[in-house]
Amino acid sequence: MNKSNFNWALIPSFLAALQHGSLMGAARATGVSQPTLGRHIAELESQLKLLLFERTGRGLQATPHALDLAEAARAMHAGAADFSRLASGAGQSVQGSVRLSASQPVACHLLPPILARMRQALPHVSVELLVNNSVSNLLLREADIALRMVRPEQNSLVTRQIGQVRVRAFASTDYLQRRGTPQVPEDLVQHDLIAGDTNSEIEQGFEAMGLPASALHFGLRTDDLNVQWAAARAGLGICFMGEYPLEPDPNIAAVLPMIALPVLPVWLTVHRELRTSARIRAVYDFLGDEVTRALQGPHRQGLRG
Known part of the structure; x- marks a missing residue:
């Protein structure tokens, strides 16, 4: 040859x-x-x-x-x-579009004020936001930057933990007035729960506490996390969601603080070579600083429990 x-x-x-x-x-x-x-x-x-x-x-x-x-x-x-x-x-200025991938709760509750500030700081950069609860493949250029609770394993990706989110149990004050506030995990069998449709994390956690999962009652099962949150606010039952820094919501309360629910690490990920792009490096650095600052702030989600 x-x-x-x-x-x-x-x-x-x-x-x-x-x-x-x-x-x-x-x-x-x-x-x-x-x-x-x-x-x-x-x-x-x-x-x-x-x-x-x-x-x-x-x-x-x-x-x-x-x-x-x-x-x-x-x-x-x-x-x-x-x-x-x-x-x-090579030779790029800080302008153009950047494709960012994030889960539904992060995209809806955490990112909007950060993206508003970034628009002022980087006025010539536009964001294409891919909202998906599955992990986007940066290697296939489905996104330039990903903000996730799962650390990618590929060696060609640069990843940085920029914070963590604690999962807590939430319910509306209206629901708690009607059904009572659970005081111990065993009380959950007397309540309607809101959970994912294609996983059994709630049942597994209940059984890990030595309680029968068959005794649980689900008012709604859906993998759409925004629907879970909206259903909890509407009084449909108790949901399990991550804390995000929102304005206080007087209609929502956290319950059962003694339950050892997961603390989820937040990872900011980018392809190693993409960090040589001026616009992607600028967005990566901005998100790293701003998301870290937001997650370190008080979790004000009307947490009265």
């Missing part, structure tokens, strides 16, 4: 075919036509003088040669992406 004539642009097609096992699947994933992908694979095999895929009726079967080359190809592809990120940040 003539190294000087090697076509590095063939590597993405090779990796797509390897991952999806067919030209059709690779075409859907990359937006490149099947004939073009087929030519890329044939050209790569010709340059390497190796058979990379067996063509079968069900698609492409990677040969041992292809599997041996996969790790090196992924490293090449990642290196090209890093080069592109570095180049895109």
